Amino acid sequence: GQNIDQPTEMTATEGAIVQINCTYQTSGFNGLFWYQQHAGEAPTFLSYNVLDGLEEKGRFSSFLSRSKGYSYLLLKELQMKDSASYLCAVRDQATSGTYKYIFGTGTRLKVLA
């Protein structure tokens, strides 16, 4: 089966750095995605990792270790607008070749002034 875990909530201060961890177990791993979701809105794509290592994109970076089933999203220079839920998602490939995108529980980040 599939299992994706993230912390439920995190709090950080404006201007700081925060790391949101994600651990996963899946049989047909084919990529890991991070999405941001503000309350009542659709998720928006942040980053994608399929190989081990760090992907950097402005204030956001994402890291993947496939052997450990682990990823993190790093947010630098936090701004108030970064207060949102951050969803870790794994693309899982079935033996039939079809893909599914499975989402973790999501981490609600609150940025304080």
Add this chain to the structure above:
Amino acid sequence: GAVVSQHPSRVICKSGTSVKIECRSLDFQATTMFWYRQFPKQSLMLMATSNEGSKATYEQGVEKDKFLINHASLTLSTLTVTSAHPEDSSFYICSARVRLAGGSGANVLTFGAGSRLTVL
């Protein structure tokens, strides 16, 4: 960029009625769309994978007869909640795979705006 249009954004209905939610891919074709449900303060739960021209693939525990999915064309998928009850009240959101521009060329999910269903 690729846009997925979903409507209605909000619907309130009486218990026992059916509600149809439409999801359209604008300026691109989507052979596959994914339908998710999200309860308050929870993550997205995959309900089914909609395939153009064939039957949808439902996740375990999702009632096929209650949540009817039709993917009649390469740009339109619909979810009909039949005989809705208060426990079906939720945020329903569709998505399609879009290929990223640039080096990775990965397929990422692009989401519709979501439909908030309230069943009285």
